[in-house]
Amino acid sequence: MKIALVTYLDQGKYDTETVESEDEKLLLFLQNKGLNIDKVIWNDPTINWDNYELAILKSPWDYFDLIKDFHQWLNILEEKSIRLLNPINTVRWNTDKHYLKEIQDAGLSITPSIFLNKFDEICFDRFFKEFDTRKLIVKPCISGGAKNTFKVTDSNKKEVAKKLPQLIQEEDFIMQPFLPEILEKGEWSFIFFNGSYSHSLIKQAKVGDFRVQPAHGGTVHPQNPSQNLIDIAAKYVNQFAKDCLYARVDGTFVNNNFLLMELELIEPFLFLNTDQQNYDRYYKALQELI
Missing domain, CATH: 3.40.50.20 (Rossmann fold)
Structure with missing residues (x-):
């Protein structure tokens, strides 16, 4: 083959x-x-x-x-x-983050989200009130690597309000509350191969930034989670990543409840280098599928 x-x-x-x-x-x-x-x-x-x-x-x-x-x-x-x-x-x-709505409709928890298109009025004060926060994250529904991603606060809301209407004419955006837990506790990634749990880690942003990607100075910390946490992440994989060689479940815990940020099924870094056995588990899953 x-x-x-x-x-x-x-x-x-x-x-x-x-x-x-x-x-x-x-x-x-x-x-x-x-x-x-x-x-x-x-x-x-x-x-x-x-x-x-x-x-x-x-x-x-x-x-x-x-x-x-x-x-x-x-x-x-x-x-x-x-x-x-x-x-x-x-x-x-x-490919499109509107999938988060389908996951939520299935009864699984996601980061609270509002989807915006070119017909929507951009009023950050209304969104601050709706999410009960003074910090928002806004990004395209089709995106990656923090492309056109804005952290909106009172200090820059006017600036972003000038940029966003032009961008939103070209593509839909998703708006979410900024979760302080990302800075305080980091973002979890659970990696599964062919539906079976392989490994997990916490990604943390560098001081002064909110992006956890290594390209933006984020750091990676391997974890040994309880079976209960693995089972929580597995629910997303079992329902929405059937027959997938790999799936990465990204999210954070707010008041001890896991909130999905993204279900990565296209091009996620798999952090294979955190344990040599990760490569073996990847290969085993591939063999099962082919």
């Missing part, structure tokens, strides 16, 4: 040091296991996808900047009957 490990064309737009390291190490690990696998750029026009039977999404980091092309690429895989991990329909669903 010929397998494509799918990545993106690095044009220096994103900080990819950690991702490239994980990609290369995973690729070598899988090749050493005897798999016929290549690293392939998802939108490389020279690739003949007929040569591949299976494609594994790893780091298509630019998909949200090229969302129409990305969806067309998914269509091509579907037309050619090339199996994608994670499954194509699940990936389509996961």
